[in-house]
Amino acid sequence: MSIYENIRSVKHRIEEAAKRSGRNPEEITLVAVTKNQPVSAVEEVIKAGVRDIGENRHQELLTKYKAVDSNVNWHFIGHLQRNKVKYIMPFVYLIQSVDSIALAKEISKRAEKIGKVQDILLEVNVSGEATKYGFPPKEIAPAIEELAQLKNIYLKGLMMMAPLTDNIERLRPYFAEIKRIFDDLYRRQGPNVEMRYLSMGMTGDFEVAIEEGSNMVRIGTAIFRP
């Protein structure tokens, strides 16, 4: 299987999952996660028609951004240290993994310096696992009130990493809970808050995530496995 064929197969599965939940497949954004992959793999993904690329390390993102001669959307999806924000700020499209108020403040400060308003998602730690980054569900609404004060960020939604499990059906209630929170926030938008993206679902669980309301999936393994 080539990258091209893998992408076709992933897109087909996205479509089927969207139809099962009565939604338009076009509403669902596929982010190809190219971490640990060479630049040539990123180029193949882009040739196959994917416009959204996800990386989880600032240095790798920077290297690939410089090497790839295409106008695509670069997503940051890993834990971002505050002192690294400035390096990716000029070109990053969406920082999906904002996991603290302090990080959001740094992003806003750096964005202001270069005259940008940076789109971000808040990362949700749905299972409360101490090893995971992100806001526990109860802290999301208060966090948003604080973030609404920051002028150079634009909050565009939520990102969730599902807990590890060998039974993906067990994840369904977690996805559903985040969808409920997302819908609830949807009704309370502000000048720099617009709940547009619900980023959940990876190789092992993206169909269940879509069935439960995800509109952005982050897929690595299913695209790059041989």
Ligand SMILES: *Cc1c(COP(=O)(O)O)cnc(C)c1O
């Ligand atoms: C690696 C990674 C993914 C993709 O995971 P796969 O299981 O390889 O599809 C998605 N999101 C984040 C935050 C990741 O680090």
